[in-house]
Amino acid sequence: MLTPRNEKRMRALLDALCDPSRIKIVRALRDTTLAASDLAHVIGRNRAVTSQHLRVLREAGGVVAKRQGNIVRYTLSQDVSGSIIEEAASVFDQLQPETAASTSSLP
DSSP: OOOHHHHHHHHHHHHHTSSHHHHHHHHHTSSSOEEHHHHHHHHTOOHHHHHHHHHHHHHTTSEEEEEETTEEEEEEOTTSOHHHHHHHHHHHHTOOHHHHHHHTTOO
16 A cells, blocks of 8 residues: 555656656656757657656656756656556557547546
């Protein structure tokens, strides 16, 4: 059973991952470290929008920022398993259209 603290953290991280762009960011960071400009190319958005997504992920504890000179590079947090996120995302990628439509009406 989760402690109340871990449950709160898990909820925050899952909420942060409820955006397709953030899932793309986490997938891109699974095996590497990338700068915000690289991640902007990955998600197909400008740097300002990408920075907002990264802020949400940082606040949820999903990614860690490390400054290297003028560049900030991002990695997945040590306690966030990229493989678990990837597996969960791939399950949703495989949903049939009618299944996805029926789950969109859930509260």
